Amino acid sequence: MKKKVELLAPAGAFDCIQAAINAGADAIYFGVEQLNMRTRSSEGFTIEDIKEVAVLCHANNIKAYLTLNTVMYDHDLQLLRIILNKVKQHSIDAVIAADFAVMQLCKELNIPLHVSTQANVSNSEAVQFFAGMSDVVVLARELTLQQMKAITRDIERKNIRGVSGELLKIEVFVHGALCMAVSGKCYLSLHAQNASANRGACVQTCRRAYKVTDAETGEELLIDNEYILSPKDLCTIGVIDQLIDAGVDVLKIEGRSKGAEYVQTVTQCYREAIDAVDAGTYTQEKIAAWEQRLATVYNRGFWEGYYLGHPTGEWTKKPGSAATEKKIYVGKGRKYYPKIKVGEFNIESGSLKAGDTILITGRRHGAVKEQLHTLTVNGEAAVVANRGDKLTLPVATVVLPTDKLYKIVEEVHA
Amino acid sequence: MPKIVHYRNKCIGCGICYQQQPLYWRMSKKDGKATLLNAVTKKDVQLLDVNEETAEANRSLIAACPVRVIKLM
């Protein structure tokens, strides 16, 4: 029997968790306080949020994993203990880590452990080593499909079991940003600006344009692309059947610093793709359609990473995102009328008119994208809503003051 | 009088301030963040009146802190 793969989505805030749930994720992963690799870039959760994350995920039948994947120093150990006690108390399903202190404490507290990609596990001996303390191992992102397959085959052949007693599971990244260094081994940001990527403070030194100059002659070398350190993003929607066939158990989407609409779109595409493989309806036409949808949200251009055995990386051609759509902030939530299921929003910038596509993000909705057909502004039918206006529209879930309203526009790239 | 300000809630506990100026900074074992010694703390912001010399000694931290939560006023 074919095994069921798990789709694991990133969550940097509560609206992302809801988006992941709506889009059909089987599990989410999140970070708290300063002990995760996205401390600079995401809003982040606090220790107090652990309970709410657990309750929300479990009520929706998905798993929640806590990422504690930074380098740990002695001064972090007490905080680490406090966090792990909360994990235990609220039954978070597992901790993802690469530091031995975290692994040791998880063992002590009997908390299921997943070995992070930061540990760069690249062969079956290493997998066997980690099986003694974990249930899932996230492979290094630099392996090829063949190498993955050899590892999963070895797990079955040698009957390598994790702490739970079940066969050890293998997790791989399927989508999102790639690192120009072997994951977790990059010190560029630390050297350039004291900002350690391994403490979640990466300033993305690699994402800039560079020139190569001969120091002796001062002559500039000609290179065909100035973004020589910035790999394109990983996208495996076109080879997802091969990944599943390689025997991996968990498919992970990168992006804890991305917004709810990103989580929604990417998770949904991969959900559909996995289900299509399952149902035997995975076709080239569908792949093309998914690729088009994936391109609408943040990306640096796509390639299949190292999985197909490319000898060198593919590099970004321009700064920032190549997304084909852009969201423009227009306002925030104000009130909700539950009986008639209508939400009220304050327009704070720009304007909206009938025909515009809007995006609402918030902890109750995740990310909802829809087209405005008619407008009710300040209680009356109108053709346009401007700054200072109150816009009401039907919304299925409760609108909160923390909700954000955006206009979606097409982004044209030269 | 100059003032060192530390926006403690955004500190990521990387330890650079303590490594560079151990006379004025400690890493808290309680929550893993940096603590400006002898400072008054108001709503997670630490404030310390200092003389010119101490201000000078800490000036390089403004740029050294990776999340820019140390300021001189």
Ligand code: SF4
């Ligand atoms: S340098 Fe900044 S981030 Fe690092 S420990 Fe000191 S205050 Fe915190």
